[in-house]
Amino acid sequence: MPRLRLALAQTNPTVGDLEGNSRQIVEAARRARAAGADLVATGEMSITGYPIEDLASRPSFLSASKQAVQELAETLAAEGLGDLPVVVGHPDGPFEPRLLDTSNAPTAIAKNCASVLLDGRIVTTTAKYHLPNYSVFDEYRVFIPGDELLVVRIRGVDVALIICEDLWRDGGPVGRVMDAGAGLLLVINASPWIADKDEVRLPLVTRRATENDTLVAYVNIVGGQDDLLFDGDSVVVDGSGAILARAPQWEEHLLVAEVEADASANRTLPAGIRRVDVAGPAYSGDDARSPAPAADIAELPDDLEQLWNGLVTGLRDYVGKNGFRSVILGLSGGIDSAVCAAIAADALGASRVYGVSMPSQWSSDHSRSDADDVAERIGVNYSVEPIADLVAPFESQLKLTGLAAENVQARARALILMGLSNLDGHLVLTTGNKTELSVGYSTIYGDSVGGFAPIKDVPKTMVWELARWRNAFALAQGLVEPIPSNSITKPPSAELRPGQVDQDTLPPYDVLDGILDAYITRALGAADVVALGYDAAVVAEVTRLVDRSEWKRRQGAIGPKISGMAFGRDRRLPITYRPSGL
């Protein structure tokens, strides 16, 4: 059987950065050549980044993207890499609009494509067939579907080339891989990470391999893009489902694996399958190349470590891709801000993290000392800005009382952080967790202020788990635990009035998170949540809070999405609607 040395390149593109993204691909091709590869594959939309959303409806963007693909082919040739086939992902267009243009509306004019570059040219291009349009995906909105299965013949192996969703759906291209007689199924992906994704993704890849009795090479992009996380985790499996190679999560990586594949045969192809002869004669293993290095088979860490590293990746890339150099956040002594500070320090280094303690007259002694403690443990830049003298003029001039007086404290803190951000260019981090954002237990324009919310999709009970995990991880390395144990064990409090604790207002967090998981993530109605065993009055109150605070979440900051159905872009609800518990 012919031997094919694959190089799967986990690049970390930034949406729209055609030049930078192309540079990453050239670099990957250089390294692949050095490793003797026959074929380099990059992820879905590796030229433009993913998702491009309505940029796909701008003819100028499509033209520039197409030109970038052409220029990349020429650059590869100029670098002496012209004879190495490189698979890239990119939008193609503009095509004739798919929809009747009824009202000057954006209309699908692009296709989501994979192209093979060789000899300074775009040799062939194929388009994604199944366009996901659920959860975070809007592809049917902006793309025209493809209508074929492409097979590229490379060194005697017929490689079926498909894109992401086409692997997930029965029927369509993946159902024709056997008809095509392909020796290898190559899938290029921009597959967002969510908790437990490995429980569905790897089994799918191995199922497709065994169903088709063929090798599968799966390449994914890596990195954070707004509230999406791409984890990489590219993999090669054989027709028995065995893993031949696996790339690490969260890192740019070139995964090289030499495989033995069925030789191509000149069978007659049914309609809808197109074959293009791309490159060179088959290798049989006795060629003069240096032997293939042993393939990496990375091991996935446990769930909490995956999550922590994902949150670190999301923050690091949001900061870097948006041109910030540093972040600033309030340190209250509580668990949320301590965990955010630790994530930020892991992402950027402590020297680029600025913590500010902003005590009020209601702040307890332990809040101040715990804030000092977290700053010292993590080693962030630290300052103390008491708010009493800032708040008093508002209270007296406006005669604020009750909730209005509580909120002005949170808002004065926001003004401090934004003022220091304006002075020194720090990105402000919002430290709110998913639980409090869900029920509106925060002050709009107060503690909700910030450009990025590292834990906006992490429930409170999981924030504690993460803190314990991160401390244990430090201990195991003989390092200082970053989170003060007091921040983990003390009762949470907003400290906006004397003696206040969260559970004055909210049910116990384990109950609350259970109800929120059922009502939001699992999309159950209130009656079904009660049927799970929760108290009806508590469910009624929690669903009322969720329905009422939907508009706040709409205005919420960007932060990584970690669950299957969360807030923000993948949960679209009206702002004006009657709270109903449905």
Add this chain to the structure above:
Amino acid sequence: MPRLRLALAQTNPTVGDLEGNSRQIVEAARRARAAGADLVATGEMSITGYPIEDLASRPSFLSASKQAVQELAETLAAEGLGDLPVVVGHPDGPFEPRLLDTSNAPTAIAKNCASVLLDGRIVTTTAKYHLPNYSVFDEYRVFIPGDELLVVRIRGVDVALIICEDLWRDGGPVGRVMDAGAGLLLVINASPWIADKDEVRLPLVTRRATENDTLVAYVNIVGGQDDLLFDGDSVVVDGSGAILARAPQWEEHLLVAEVEADASANRTLPAGIRRVDVAGPAYSGDDARSPAPAADIAELPDDLEQLWNGLVTGLRDYVGKNGFRSVILGLSGGIDSAVCAAIAADALGASRVYGVSMPSQWSSDHSRSDADDVAERIGVNYSVEPIADLVAPFESQLKLTGLAAENVQARARALILMGLSNLDGHLVLTTGNKTELSVGYSTIYGDSVGGFAPIKDVPKTMVWELARWRNAFALAQGLVEPIPSNSITKPPSAELRPGQVDQDTLPPYDVLDGILDAYITRALGAADVVALGYDAAVVAEVTRLVDRSEWKRRQGAIGPKISGMAFGRDRRLPITYRPSGL
């Protein structure tokens, strides 16, 4: 030919308010009965409101909606209206998911339906065939498409019943109306208003009438729902394209029109067309009913009046549907806040509008006097809260300079408005216009604060036009002009530093609005904008500002959408991407 007396009910539903929306339909049926109608038709999704977005993916919501339809049928019968066919719009489901559920993602399980209610029952139901998924529409995301054309026989007339987008697209149901031998095409709609919508919508209705040589009855919902405006403008045209009846814009209205339609014939229907016999024998015009009243034929006002009334409707409904009773806004003496105050007073009455002048040391004398003047002219509640004593402690404690010092003034004003909102329950209005939001010429968490932005989709040059129009409208009625002429004529200024005017930083507003229209609304790339005749350096700077400020707009407040392609929900761009001018 049989005579059919139609009643088209422009109701104003609130999303999710199943009970309130159903009450509106019962009330319309009562009035239709009093007018001797044979058939009542309400708009698309009249039971649930539109758009329901991801509520369509919640089984509990679908079950409750279906139950509401059944209960409405029973209520109509109990009210003695059981023999009057009533067409309602609603989601139906849950059905088997359309998509493979790959990752716990929401999946289409609903159809967008029209049902005929009669004799206490849901007699028949049909589903929308074309699901729009562009601009503000997400229907392919949440709905399963229909697969038929339904014809309901009512008093000897075959009525083809279709839903909104199915009228716009050639092919599908509207292409089969002649095959069905329908005497009347009834279209139920939730058709958002945008500027110049009447230039496409009415011509489409008349085209479908003449193409099919048949009567067309077009019924639309009315009112504001978050950032969508529905204008009503329901209409009946005959097979020659002549208007027989037309409802006014922006008002709940029952449009009654008696038409003569081709009699039904028992022709054999091709596959894909389904006919249901719904109600009673044909009338020929010699029945005992009182004669039909002369049908209303409302005239559309000119463009600026339509726009003004749309902005008033959007504000009124956002406030009312969200349970607020009053609004508060800053009055700077400038044109934007004056126009917003006038819109708010027209929407709610001046007694429910609270204006606050918040002068700083940099405020000019004319700012204070113009703010006083607008408050007096419009008659809103008015107070003055100087900010000097509130800002000084921040400046001195944080040593703020430059932009940071400018922004803290805007943010202190936001704290005042939010504090007063928390004290008295007012909704805070954001007074920013589309131009300044597009280029980021505002302070985040400062003047951008608020729950609703009445003019967020109105370019600055059009704000001036609106002000002049509203003043002329008042004059023509012999009333006081609401907008001080000085607010219209003086150079715009943020007044955050001495002598500052907008044009220190921005190109002239007519140039700026021209570039923004080309770059954003018409989706041209920077090179194409330059080709229109704009200065290349100015275009480069403006497109840079737009690309940079996209994330701010993402966090922007809700406000009515008035153009074909604007900000917010119908323009989806990545937050993290390289500014490029593409």
